[in-house]
Every structure is written in C-alpha cells, then in structure tokens.
Amino acid sequence: MGPVRARFAPSPTGYLHIGGVRTALFNWLLVKRYGGQFILRIDDTDSERNKPEALQPILDGFRWLGIQWDEGPEVGGPLGPYFQSQRLEGYKEAAYKLVQEGKAYPCLLSPEELKAEREAAEKAKKPYIHRGPGRNLAPEEALKLVLEGKPVRLKVTEGRKIVLEDLIRGRVEWDADLLGDPVILRGDGRALYNFATVVDDAAMQITHVVRAAEHLSNTAVQLVAFEALGVGQPRFAHVPVVNEPNSKKKLSKRDMAKFVTTEIKSKLMSIGHTAEQIAARDDLNPATVAFYRELGYLPEGLVNYLGRLGWSLDDHSEIIPIDLMTANFSLERVNDSPASFDPDKLYWVAGEYMKTLPLEKKVEGVLPFLKRAGIWGENESPARLEQLRRVITASGDRLKLFSDILQYGLPILLPSVAYDEKSFAKRVTKEGVPGHLAEFVDKLAALPDFEAATLENALKAHANDKGFNPALLIHGLRVSTTGIEVGAGVYDILSILGKDESIRRVRNALAKAGLV
C-alpha cells in the first residue's frame, strides 16, 4: 500500500469520546504503518451546537494520548482551512457546478409538501423514495432557481447498483432505485454533511476513509456524490461500533450521565472532586478520555486498550507497545463485529504499563494528586521527595493508576493516622497485642538502624524469644502506624517512617487502645 491520507472529523462538542478516539486511532495507525498524513478536520458546520471553546478539550485529549495530526487546527497544512465552517463557499460552488451539469436540481417542494409525501408513503407502508419535480429542468433554469434560494438535490441515477468494496466488510451493494435524491445544499446555501464531507475528502485528497460503521448507510449517497463530482474515490473502511460495557448497544454520546454511578462518583470524589464539580462537567464519565486522564490512567495504556479493541496483532498479544502496533497495524485484522468496552480490562492494561514506568515518571504523575489532596506544596524538601520515592517503590505493582497513591501513599505521608475502627479492633486492641507492641517499641528505640532487613530480623527474633506468632506484631504494627490493613510491606513502612515517627505512631495507637 502506498502513502495514505486519512482523516478524522470530529464535531467540537467539548469532550473526546472513547469510541471516536478508537476510530481516530485506527486512522492514525494506518498512516503510521504505511506513511502519509493524518488529518484532523473540524466539523463545525452546526453553529448552534458547536462552540469554539469546545475544540480545545479535543485537541488536548489527542495530544495527551500522543496521537498527533499532520494537518489540521494549530498546525495548518497545504489543503486548509481545516474547519468546515470556513469552507462553506467551496460546497456551494461544487453544488452549483453539479446543477449546471444537470447532475443536481432545485427542490421545488415546500417542507410541508415533503412531509406530506413522506407520511403518505409511510401510511401506504412503502419506502419513501424522493424524486423531485425539478429533476428535468434545463440547467439554466435550474441554476436560476437555486440562486433564488431553492435547496439543491443530487440526482441519483436509477436502474443500477451502487457498489462499495469496503476494506473491512467486503463488498456491499445498494439498489439505486431504493435511494431517494438527497438534499445536498439547504435553501440558505449551507451544505449538508453527506455532501460537505465528500467535497472535503476530495479536496483534501483523502485516500482512506476509516470511520464508524454507523456511516455505512451514508456511503451509498456519498458514492453517488463522488461520481457526480467526477473526482477519484477514496477507499472506505467501516470499523464496528464500540458498545457499552456488557451490552450490545452503542456507547452513545448521549445519555452518558447514566455511566456516572454512585461508585464512579465516589471514585471521583476520592480524588478531590466535589459533587457539584462532577455534576457541572459533562465530560467526567467513563465514555470520555478526560475521565481516564483525570483518574491518572497512563495514556499508553488507554491507547493499547483501544487499539486492541476490535483489532488484534496475533493470537496472544495483549500488551502491544505503540511502536509494535504502528509497525503491524492493518485493516485486514480489524474485526467486523461490534466490541463492548470493558473497563476492567482497561484497568489491567493500565496497570501493566505502570509496572514498567521509571520511578521518576511515577513521581511526576503522582504529584498532582498529592497537591490536590493538600499534602504537597510547591517547595517540598529533598528529604520529603526522597520519602515519596520510597513510598512509591514500596507500593510496587499495587500502583496501577496515579490516583492510587491516595490509597497507598496517604496513610504514610499524612502526619496523622486515620484509623479504620474495624481493623484497629481486630489487630491492635486484640488480646495480648498491646503488650507485645509496648515491649517491641522499646526494642525499636534501641535499633542501630532502621533498614527493612534490620526491622524484619529484630521483629522475628523478638517474637521467637517471647514465643508468640510474629504475625500478631506485623499486623499490629501495620494498623498502628497506617490505620489500615492493606498496602506496602510493614518493614518498608516502618523504614520509610523512620524511628521517631514509627515509635510516635505506635505510642499513639497504644494510647488510643487505652494502654500507655
């Protein structure tokens, strides 16, 4: 395959939809695989719905994911402008040209008449196929009417088949007789999507249109438009839609609110969002890219997951770094049935990427969450930073998302311990434990150093000496010093805390337990 020019054409809606990203990613991968340009074209012709400030989140999202466009907003390109709202004249001219050539004609019927036609067809249980009375007008007369403000319809040639050789779905055919003449230009001169997209794809020399399968039906009229325009056709590839988790329904841009369950909400609140903030942002739900960014997912993980959704490298690869993906991507291996979005698997993939991330990158990623939690200032001491590094290292693979630092790091980093009462009762107040703790605190005070290995030896020796199960002390210490039962190894925790702080926390716990 030669060089590819592929495009993604989002509407500026204020957020980047997961399904859209997957489609954009396939376009981008195709370009990276075969060489060429990935074009971002902004579909902002619907002025009521599209606000200019709604574009930025989309661009930010793509940049965060590492999906860079070669032509489009902010980067320009030779075949711009890349905003459809700035290309309106071109659509108009193209439509006029078609009218002059007799390939399109003015629609003479009023909206009311059209509605009546449609309803009559519906009542008669017949498919509604519009053929306008203006079809046979002489070109001069037709153009005059169009210039006077009549909408323009494309003439669909009857008595033949429209054939698409789709790169993913194979051969798809439509009977032209079942296709009504579509409106391509409104009375006020604004083009309709099906026409604008064709004019632009031709003008921008798009070679491959990779888009969601929901556009498959549209392709028939677009094919007719390409023909009428007398320009070369791109190749088409219709990728299956992305479904809701555990569902056969499309992951929809609408009704995304239902994904914000109480569980999701509490997760968002745990990273510092208030209920009001969540309610005010329509991009904070699991169907958007912003949501995963907000929770501290690694973009590499999201890209891997999305790339693997509907496409596979072979019979066993799951973790496919971007270089491997771009070197091997092909439309042939894109599935032709819909795929359900699986948040659990995404979480796992994100964790796999986190495992391989260098420590300094983890520190960097975790900082915003600590700052928002109010326990990290702008000028923390080197010692404090070193402590954070040790916390992250000790957390190990438990840290799958950057926001997980709140769960595993806070109990160590926070100066005061928030005790989980159930755990406290089970592991500290328990029979005999306070006594062991009190005794061991003195041992701790006498230790030559506070390395994890030293601590482990001392603890085991002490328990052996006294003849009790070391687990009693391990669990007691953990809860005394962090308040909770899960997290890094207890020796690591004590070592990070240091001698003074460890002893202070254990004594506090003993005081709380009613023993000093």
Next chain:
RNA sequence: GGCCCUGUCGUCUAGUGGCCUAGGACACAGCCCUUUCACGGCUGCGACACGGGUUCGAAUCCCGUCAGGGUCACCA
C-alpha cells in the same frame, strides 16, 4: 417497516475446510508463594445462535431461521 451490517467463553479475541475433544487475555473461583494486600505461578469455570445443505471431513463454504445492531432529515 425498508435497506444495510453482524453473530466463537460474561467481556476482548485466535481461527480463512483436517493442526480444534476450539487457543490466548480480562473478569470470576480455588490452591501455592508472601505471616497483609498486590505481583507472580498453577488449576478450574466457561463459547462456535439454531436448522438444513456442500464435502471423506465445517467454527470455517452455501441457504434459511432467529437474535442483535446501524441507518432511513433542508443533524453530524
């Protein structure tokens, strides 16, 4: 309803006529490792929508049925 698309474990997938008593991954369950949790290791659970053909042989090809989805605008 018309047209179009799709149907392999709960989910993502491998499979292009014999390598398939259908392989891998996530999730789930159990065991081991670790005196927590996680990681890791092992084991288990679990699918070719159904019915007809074609063929020596079908998850794979054909037909039908059923099911799901998409689309039918002077929206994108």
